[in-house]
Amino acid sequence: MSEKAFQRIYTQLTAITKATVTLEADGVSNDELALVAGRLAQVVKIRNKSITLQVFGGTEDIPTNAEVVFFGEPPALNVSDDLAGRFFNAYGEPIDGGPAVEGEKRQIGGPSVNPYKRRQPSQLIPTGIAGIDLNNTLVSGQKIPFFADPDQPYNQVMSMVALRADVDKIILGGMGLTNDDYLFFKHEFESAGALHKIISFVNTTDQPPVERLLIPDMALTAAEYFAVDKNEKVLVLLTDMTLYADALSIVSNRMDQIPSKDSMPGSLYSDLAKIYEKAVQLPAGGSITIIAVTTLNDGDITHAIPDNTGYITEGQLFLRADADSGKVIVDPFRSLSRLKQLVQNKKTREDHSAVMNTSVRLYADAANAKTKLENGFDLSDYDLRCLDYAKEYATRLLAIDVNISITEMLDTAWGLFGKYFTKAETGLKDALIQKYWKG
């Protein structure tokens, strides 16, 4: 961001915190950008002449006589087709050595789509992973996060899903990525030969945390350009939203706001919703689908970040290491895709939802049997069959390394039903049993 001749310059700060500075200035507008000692900052509070700015790069060694230059406009991104294949930082500046992108300047964090102008999502996004396609089918225009502990391979699964999905653009918003993970994504995209359809906005762990606050809006402004202007199908990957929320709490804390649950700002729900609700199916055919990552603390979903996320997103995908099968699986109990019924039995075979429900219910029976076993009780014949079923179900369907078509998944499940259970035990509709029962 370069300085322009007519900009207003001030040199007297009245207060400095770890994330904000305050000064007296005239004619400042809400949300506008400024440079404070060369670092980008944004207006977050105005009280008479006293202006508080949030400094994205942190306030270390900023002196009270630092030079403050106001830009007169909120953060923006230049959008054009040239964005494709490029890597940017949180400010939208290239980090791949290429030239700056020319194009129309668009303010980030723009207005919402009129809900009445939206269309109902109805396009299936197959991933080949049965834990997703069979139990938690994804639909274009959906927003869904992975809930995962930090040690789980969520970034790998996410890049796998992204590269298998049939979309026109993939936009990566990386917040607090380690440099290794950033290079992993870059390598994955390159080796898949998909670079031309990828755009990345990345903030790594060695950069200031407050900068992360710009990443989702940057990524989604680019996404809206391709989805709205170009009618393309866009998939946005946001990782890790927990680190984004942490940055929010840093800023609100420095501004002396009263924290709500888990020291998060009271506006956390609205802040997250503003991002996730950018997922949309547009009338002209374009769509924005958001797949995000929310890392958990030891599986705790009652923490304010996953909790608020769960209320906003259309489901969540839980990764869990399964001891019985020795694989990472998509947990069928806690995972949910709220839009799945829009495509199941419609874009997939008629028995899809029935097979899904039955296989999960039997898996739940196996979990009960396991509890009995752990408590030292005798297991019934049914319990034993459930346990065997559970192991095979986890290995052949729930594991994230499965890559088969949905019809194959359904056939596999029917095979398991026939192998371990009687027809009555499955409780499936007679009409389906007559058509698909195996064994």
Next chain:
Amino acid sequence: MKTTGKVTGIISNLVTVEVDGPVAQNEICFIQLDDAKLMAEVIKVNGNKASVQVYESTRGLQIGNPVEFQGYMLEVTLGPGLLSSNFDGLQNNLATMEGIFLKRGEYTKPLDESRRWAFEPLAKVGEQVVAADWLGEVKEGWLPHKIMVPFSFEGTYKVKSVAAQGEYLLNDTIAVLTNEAGEDVQVTMLQKWPVKVAIGGYADKPRPFRVMETGVRCIDTLNPIAEGGTGFIPGPFGCGKTVLQHALAEQAEADIIIMAACGERANEVVEIFTEFPELKDKHTGRSLMERTIIICNTSNMPVAAREASVYTAMTLGEYYRAMGMKVLLLADSTSRWAQALREMSNRLEELPGQDGFPVDLSAIIANFYARAGIVKLNNGATGSITFIGTVSPAGGNLKEPVTESTKKAARCFYGLSQNRADKKRYPAVDPVDSYSKYLEYPEIVAYLDEKVEKGWADKVTKTKYIIRKGKDAYEQINILGDDGVPVAYHEQYWKSELIDFVILQQDAFDEIDSSTPLERQKYMLDLILDICDRSFKFDDFEQCATYFKNIINICKQMNYSEFKSEAFNNYMEQLRKELAHE
């Protein structure tokens, strides 16, 4: 002359304005920003400084921007044409807005003022009338929409003239009334009303005395909600709040459904306006959209308008109630409204109550729920608003301020259980914790005696008792092991499972099972209780489990079949045989 002012402070959507004249609490003002006028509401006044919450993004706002106060509170426009509409929280018509994106400062008229409506007079010249009395009627689709004496009229009026039968515009005069002072007042088909004030104009508000049928078994059979009653559905995310609310909206036996999507997902609203026009109302055969109004302030729309959205919805409900309509108002979710209050209270730097919520949260919620109810109108007709709100407790923990405050205000509690949802036992309404206070009302018990059968309420109590006993037995089995308890415990447990699988669980996505009329609910409950009344002699617990699984399977097939169809009767026959050779 209007009071004006200038912006002196901005924190997010809380703006401080220095004013040059009188301002009222909750007065509406407009802040000029370039070409746009941003709507805002006064929420605090201190000296000549008014704090206003802005219903729009404040990006680009500056110190010194001019503000104009309007002299009225946030109000809605009432008249024919509201039905089937999609409004935002401030009653802007979303369908008539231009462009894909919501434009700041773009306000659209709620009603089409160029449309003519076929009016028929009801009142006679010379009649004495008061506020809310019916002057005439227009056909709003199927609905006989009453044109009433405006709610704001105080005292008694004499009808001087009423327009003859014919086609009129909303703003045409359809009646002239003479007040007690002898002055003539013109009445049109339109009137305005402030949303935060309850609409009165009825003779009496009795205790609810009828049940509202919803087709959802775990509500109708176990914990029925009264017409004009209040209920709430708290539950962690992913437990099926929204699916349950949509089921209620689709099936409930009401004339009008008002859905307030308050701070929730936009796609859920899209689902309603995409699917409802295609779905048929099971009671009337008309398209569901013909009885539905959507008030939509989704989570990404301006936070301050969230609060407005639930009040707007309630006011529209009260308007139709005054016409003698049976209204069902659904709000998803009242927690988001409470959070909006919290955000604002926080920015005002008020001393926080529990969890940072404002201290008067409980009073605000109670006050809102109190606006529901069944009323006797001045002309003897009845109208009602049944209100069901969802609550999204943080972390699924019901010991939080919004749930606790709502529990004090609402008479029915439909608690969704994470445990049931994990087991895919939908609807995940907890059969033990949930309750309906209406089952304790003698009026309701008498109504059920009449409508279903004598002693029905006792049957319900018995059913709940079996569920509880089953739960106890299950806990014992889990502690002592399958073999460690007498087989009778297993029998007790499986009887409760039978009720769970056949009565409580219901497939919201199955054409037949999704909606069960009361008559069928009675049939199935009688059938299940008959089985529960039998005592069995099983050799061991495995035999018991196998037996009941088989029975459950047959009963479930019955649930999936058309009531008393050939298939249904065949399953019934099969069930009789199983029960006979036990």
